[in-house]
Amino acid sequence: MELGKKAGLTQCNKPLRNIFGDALLEVARANERVVVLDGDLGNSTMAEYVRYEFPDRFFNLGIAESNLVGVGAGLAGAGLYPFITSFSSFLLCNAYDQIRLAVAMSEIDATVIGSHGGITLGKDGPTQMGIEDLALIGGLPTFTIIVPCDPASMHAAVKAAPSIKGPVFIRSSRVPMPYIYPLEDTPWEVGKANIVREGADLTIIGCGMMVAAGLDAAAMLAEEGIEARVVDLHTIRPMDKESIVAAAKETGAVVVAEEHLLHGGVGSNVARVVAESAPVPMRFVGLRDVYVESGAPADLVKKYNLTADDICTAAREAYAAKGA
Amino acid sequence: MKDSVLLEADQLLETARQLRLDILEMTTKAGSGHPSSSWSAVELVTALYFGGILRYRANEPWWPARDRFIMSKGHAAPLLYAALAKAGYFPREELWTLREVGSPVQGHPIQGMMPGVEATTGSLGQGLSLGLGHVLGGRLTGQKFSVFVLLGDGECEAGQIWEAAMAASHYKAGNLVAMLDYNKYQETGPISREIALEPLVDKWKSFGWNVQEVNGHEIKEVIAALTLAQQLEATAKPQIIIAHTIKGKGVSFVEADFTYHGRALNAEQAALAREEINGTR
Ligand SMILES: Cc1ncc(C[n+]2csc(CCOP(=O)(O)OP(=O)(O)O)c2C)c(N)n1
Ligand SMILES: [Mg+2]
Numbered sequence: 006m007e008l009g010k011k012a013g014l015t016q017c018n019k020p021l022r023n024i025f026g027d028a029l030l031e032v033a034r035a036n037e038r039v040v041v042l043d044g045d046l047g048n049s050t051m052a053e054y055v056r057y058e059f060p061d062r063f064f065n066l067g068i069a070e071s072n073l074v075g076v077g078a079g080l081a082g083a084g085l086y087p088f089i090t091s092f093s094s095f096l097l098c099n100a101y102d103q104i105r106l107a108v109a110m111s112e113i114d115a116t117v118i119g120s121h122g123g124i125t126l127g128k129d130g131p132t133q134m135g136i137e138d139l140a141l142i143g144g145l146p147t148f149t150i151i152v153p154c155d156p157a158s159m160h161a162a163v164k165a166a167p168s169i170k171g172p173v174f175i176r177s178s179r180v181p182m183p184y185i186y187p188l189e190d191t192p193w194e195v196g197k198a199n200i201v202r203e204g205a206d207l208t209i210i211g212c213g214m215m216v217a218a219g220l221d222a223a224a225m226l227a228e229e230g231i232e233a234r235v236v237d238l239h240t241i242r243p244m245d246k247e248s249i250v251a252a253a254k255e256t257g258a259v260v261v262a263e264e265h266l267l268h269g270g271v272g273s274n275v276a277r278v279v280a281e282s283a284p285v286p287m288r289f290v291g292l293r294d295v296y297v298e299s300g301a302p303a304d305l306v307k308k309y310n311l312t313a314d315d316i317c318t319a320a321r322e323a324y325a326a327k328g329a
Numbered sequence: 330m331k332d333s334v335l336l337e338a339d340q341l342l343e344t345a346r347q348l349r350l351d352i353l354e355m356t357t358k359a360g361s362g363h364p365s366s367s368w369s370a371v372e373l374v375t376a377l378y379f380g381g382i383l384r385y386r387a388n389e390p391w392w393p394a395r396d397r398f399i400m401s402k403g404h405a406a407p408l409l410y411a412a413l414a415k416a417g418y419f420p421r422e423e424l425w426t427l428r429e430v431g432s433p434v435q436g437h438p439i440q441g442m443m444p445g446v447e448a449t450t451g452s453l454g455q456g457l458s459l460g461l462g463h464v465l466g467g468r469l470t471g472q473k474f475s476v477f478v479l480l481g482d483g484e485c486e487a488g489q490i491w492e493a494a495m496a497a498s499h500y501k502a503g504n505l506v507a508m509l510d511y512n513k514y515q516e517t518g519p520i521s522r523e524i525a526l527e528p529l530v531d532k533w534k535s536f537g538w539n540v541q542e543v544n545g546h547e548i549k550e551v552i553a554a555l556t557l558a559q560q561l562e563a564t565a566k567p568q569i570i571i572a573h574t575i576k577g578k579g580v581s582f583v584e585a586d587f588t589y590h591g592r593a594l595n596a597e598q599a600a601l602a603r604e605e606i607n608g609t610r
Contacts, residue, residue, distance in 0.1 A: 043517070045483060045486075045515050045516045045517050045523060045524075046516060046517070047517050048516065048517050048588070049516075049591075053517065065517060065518075065523050065524070066486075066524065067483065067486035067515065067523055067524035068453045068454065068483050068484055068486045068487050068515065069454075069486045069487050069488055069524070071488060072488065094452070095452055098452065099452065099454075127361075128359060128360075128361045128362070128428040128436050129361070129436045129437065129451070130428070130435045130436035130437050130439075130451065131435070131437075131439070132403065132436075132437045132439075132449065132450070132451030132452055133436075133437065133451060133452075298430065298431070298432075298435060299427075299428040299429070299430070299432070299435045299436040299437075300428065300429060300430030300431070301429075301430065304429075304430035305430060308430055308431075
């Protein structure tokens with residue numbers, strides 16, 4: 006994958022999951038109420054960084070996600086701040102009811118980390134991919150939902166999580182993502198979408214790796230004379246309606262790109278806001294009712310149409326529809 | 330038509346060696362996968378497919394009366410594929426497309442995507458329940474077959490395993506045979522350090538199962554245990570064979586280091602491993 010190349014972004018050689026591990030360790034150092042729960046994947050999610058330094062505040066509950074979530078919620082009840090970590094697929098699919106009752110309905114202060122979100126975990130294949138995680142967590146109304154797109158915003162999100170009231174979900178990824186924000190004084194606030202590129206002709210809204218892909222697409226579109234605004238919608242809930250409506254009104258067309266199923270995904274939620282308050286032509290880039298197979302991430306994003314080229318195609322269509 | 334394959338003792342050893350080698354080549358070529366988890370259970374699967382136990386027709390993979398084999402520890406997919414290829418379900422060349430885009434040889438098994446792949450697994454903990462379903466279904470449709478399920482030891486931390494264990498003895502599933510690949514390691518460390526499973530024999534017994542323990546790398550022992558398990562069907566208790574194994578068996582530096590979990594060997598490591606498996610080192 007060549008995320009951010011065309012947009013001239015600085016590459017980061019560390020996968021986002023390692024950035025998550027670094028950030029989690031910093032939070033654990035700063036806040037002794039933080040505890041970390043692992044489902045025997047700490048070496049993949051990188052939650053294990055905390056284990057080395059704070060073995061007493063790290064619990065591996067094994068390959069038993071329902072129990073993992075329940076124990077995490079219990080720790081919250083005892084006054085601690087749990088980060089409950091695993092692959093987003095295993096956590097949300099195996100322990101959905103536990104997350105629903107003990108975390109979401111109980112409105113506890115806790116963070117659920119869904120690592121290896123989307124399809125870019127690659128070769129392990131569809132059983133391990135979290136392509137429906139945002140839809141599932143979206144079905145739990147009290148959750149704040151965050152999808153960081155770069156190292157700085159991952160740090161910011163993990164740092165912010167314990168101060169957010171109620172449950173938080175943060176999606177992490179197996180692949181590296183280029184720098185979009187500065188590491189110092191990162192302009193990042195939960196619930197507040199960021200315009201990462203200005204443009205008047207249409208808006209590309211993305212989260213996670215689709216922000217860098219969106220910036221690449223914008224660079225390509227600029228060569229054709231189309232100036233795209235790019236918005237990092239890092240917080241899926243609460244959704245920054247103001248910023249979405251402004252984008253629709255000011256640019257007249259919206260493309261939403263996500264590494265997720267379109268059904269129940271980010272695009273459908275953005276569309277609800279646009280349709281209610283500022284209907285304009287929209288197009289969607291994401292997975293169309295398929296399970297994605299095993300393969301190298303670069304091959305998969307091509308085959309399943311999640312590249313900057315695909316965003317360009319969608320953008321051209323939306324832009325053309327605007328004039329119609 | 331004879332529906333099981335029983336190789337001579339030396340041929341069984343040779344088959345195990347070939348499967349080990351295929352697992353190595355597949356995962357190294359793919360650049361990812363779980364060779365150590367696959368090597369751990371080579372003799373268990375060899376005994377099943379080539380030791381005269383499993384009744385199957387490679388040219389009629391979904392023959393309704395076939396015995397079932399469910400690879401519940403789905404990350405050992407390379408072992409399953411290698412065995413199926415060896416048994417003649419599909420050409421061996423297909424193995425080399427493991428994990429490539431467009432290939433049906435998926436990183437984890439997807440039901441029906443390759444002939445002989447009985448269940449979609451990879452999220453651990455699910456296979457024993459599926460096995461019980463096959464047993465109950467066979468009972469209803471009047472077909473006589475046995476159902477074999479390969480479990481990981483880490484996998485036995487999953488609650489669903491024990492839900493299935495309870496239900497299987499409730500339903501007197503005497504023809505349900507679990508094989509537990511007891512290699513003493515899960516992904517992040519030794520089982521005993523992460524989530525202790527012992528006393529494991531007592532646990533399964535208390536759930537109403539017949540329990541045997543074997544050295545999981547002695548094919549003859551495994552065949553004997555599987556044979557006895559099938560004879561014990563008449564007791565109307567489900568069967569488990571707790572197989573003591575070594576994760577990474579056959580490649581010394583992998584045996585010695587659990588952090589090889591989920592890692593393919595690079596070209597250099599693979600060259601060493603090849604020599605060890607071939608006994609030329
Ligand atoms: C529900 C679920 N949680 C986590 C994982 C990630 N995972 C894959 S293999 C593995 C360790 C399995 O250990 P074990 O069952 O002992 O198998 P071994 O590799 O030792 O044969 C883990 C945690 C998974 N596949 N499924
Ligand atoms: Mg094990």
